[in-house]
Amino acid sequence: MTDSSSTVGPVDLDPGDVRFRVLVDHSPDAICVHEAGRVAYLNPAGVRWIAAESAEQLIGRPITEFVHADSVPGMLARLATLRELGDATEPAEAALLRFDGKILEVEIISILTTWEGRPAHQVVFRDITAQKAAQATVRYHAALVEHVSDAIIGTSPDGTVTAWNPAAETIYQRPAELTLGLPIATAVGAALDPAAIVADGGVHNTTHHTPEGRALAIRVSAAAMDSGYVLVCSDRTALRRAEQHFQTVVNSLHRGVMVIDPHGRIESANPAALRILGRADQPLSSSIDLADLFPGHGADGQLRIEAEQPVAVTRRTGRSVNDALLSIDDSDGRRIWLSVSTCLLDPADREGSGVLVSFEDVTAQHLASERLRHDATHDTLTDLPNRAWITDQITGALAGIGAPPLAAVIFIDLDQLKEVNDTLGHHAGDAVIRICAKRFTEVLRARDTVARIGGDEFLILIGAPASVDDLEQIARRLHATLADPIRVDNRTIRASASIGIAATAPGETRLADEILRHADSAMYQAKTSGRGQTRFWTAENDLAI
The missing domain is CATH 3.30.450.20 (PAS domain)
Structure with missing residues (x-):
């Protein structure tokens, strides 16, 4: 810091003046003297406050250069009121312009004095930045309390x-x-x-x-x-009123609603949820784990692994699940089917969010749909698969999609069923068909499938592997099971069948309809050979027909 004595020229001071100068130089407040509107002296505290490197940067320059424009009119007005040496203004606030571009809030007092025998003004500055910030904070807090x-x-x-x-x-x-x-x-x-x-x-x-x-x-x-x-x-x-309103609405829903916490525990469940799950008389507690209460089976009837459960999918991905079909066993052991939807309560916090689960009992609709699907693919008399279903199975087996590998297709035509219908009536013929269907099913292997394709005709899909000897043995079992007399209306009926076999091989190139036609052709050859016969399809025999 440069001694300000070098900036004002030689001054003839008595000892008292020197002591006064030392006090001013060491004052913690900024003190400035300006004469005729220009800075004549600035103590070290003022140099620091104004962010200057030394007093020389200010000496001789107009005082208004360092006062904010908004504060200049007030400063000049106050100075104009000072008429006698020693007159002082009332403390007033002003804003100074620092060399670093910042604004310094100060409180100032101006005193009319002399400098080197000429009229001048001594100004004492007090930094009120912290005070102003504290006042602003107090006002802010007061406004908060008020508003x-x-x-x-x-x-x-x-x-x-x-x-x-x-x-x-x-x-x-x-x-x-x-x-x-x-x-x-x-x-x-x-x-x-x-x-x-x-x-x-x-x-x-x-x-x-x-x-x-x-x-x-x-x-x-x-x-x-x-x-x-x-x-x-x-x-x-x-x-609270909205919560009660919401709770009343949720409690009145016919759809079950549950909230699951991040740990898989049930936080709440509405009455419909308890009723659907068969727990209307067994209120749920927060200690019950969702996995214990809600072990779901998928639409295919297979038990879903935990990661595939709708709640787990929503928690893992953040995505909602809509109308997922799954089944559970209620408290009475009854299998019920549910349409389940899930979503996060707080999507912004996937890890900490609860999951909203809503579901309804769709057992009746599901069973009705399954019955319609079953009826569309099964024979109403025997409850065996029909021609449409068996054709799809052959197509899938040939393509290796959705069906086991295929070794052969067997075409069966019951002999002389028309005579039974004509002599005993169609109800007797229907009884014979049902009994024959049951017997065929009982002698086949687990991987084989029998279907009724209409009238007195049946098809059997033989799952691979099956050699020619295996196929011949299966045909003998089919003939043998028909050899036992059938009793209908106290009458004994002896049934027999003509059997045609179309064997398949790995890499089969024929289509399902062609294989069916070949099995039918072989059956026709068997029928023309007499009752209870079996024939294998060959290309040569087919050409002969």
């Missing part, structure tokens, strides 16, 4: 109301002038012990009342202060 929607209430240690903000007036319908000085219990219409709330963790949910007796759902937060307690009372009446 927040929560009631902010101050009490003395004994519970007397000492502060009551506008929100408290609105919530409790009590003006401040009639509330200050009242016991807090009287003011809020309910017992309230601030010390007990603080001791219990500082938060308490309770019910307060207005002077007219209207109930208020209030969340009270309490903090101890030197002068007593501060209470923040949040009015949750509307929220």
Whole structure:
């Protein structure tokens, strides 16, 4: 720091002046002297405040260069009031322009004095930046208290109301002038012990009342202060009403609704959920794990692994699952089918969010749909698969899709069924068909499938592997099972069948319809050879026909 004595020229000072100069140079406040509007002296504190490197940067320059334009008129007006040596202005606020471009808020006092025998002004600056920031903070907090929607209430240690903000007036319908000085219990219409709330963790949910007796759902937060307690009372009446409204709606739904916490535990379930799950008389507890209550089977009847459960899919991916079909066994062991939808309650926090599960019992619709699907692919008389189903199975087997490998197709035509219908009636013929279907099923292997394709005709798919000897043995079993007499209406009927076999091989190039035609051709050859015969299809025999 440069000694300011080098900036003002030689001055003839007596010892008293030297002591005064030393005091000014070491003052913590900034002190400036300006003469005829130009800076004549600036002490080291002023150099620091103005962010200059030395006083030489300011000496001789107009004082207005370092005063914010908004503060200049007031400064000049105050200086104009000083008429006698020693006159001083009242403290006033001003803004100085620092060399680093920042603005410094100061409080200034100007004094009319002399400098080297000429009139001058001595200015004392006090930095009020911190004071202004503190005042702004106080004003901000005061504005918060005045404008927040929560009631902010101050009490003395004994519970007397000492502060009551506008929100408290609105919530409790009590003006401040009639509330200050009242016991807090009287003011809020309910017992309230601030010390007990603080001791219990500082938060308490309770019910307060207005002077007219209207109930208020209030969340009270309490903090101890030197002068007593501060209470923040949040009015949750509307929220509580909305929650009750929502709960009433959820409880009235016919669709089951559950909330699952992040750990897979059931937080809540509406009455419909309990009814659907067969637990109407067994209220759920939060200790029940969803996986224990909700082990779901997919639409294919297979038990889903945990990662494929709708709740797990939603939690893992964040995506909603809509109308997933799965089944569970209720508390009575009855298999029920559910349409299940899931979504996150808080998509922004996938890991910490609960999952909303809604479901409805679609057992009746599912079984009806399954029955329609079954009826479309099965014979109504025997409940065996029909021609459409068996044709799809052959096509799938040849393509290696959705069906086991195929070794052969067997075509069966019951001999002389027309005679049974003509002599005993169609009901007897139907009985013979049902009995024959049952017998065929009983002698086949687990991987073989029998179907009725119409009238007295049956098809059998023989699963691979099966050699020619195996096929011949199967044909003999089919003939043997028909050899046992059939009793219908106290009449004995001896049934027989003509059997045609079309064997297939790996890499088969024929289509399903062609294989069926070949099996039919072989059956025709068997029928023309007499009752109870078997023939294998060959290309040569087919050409002969």
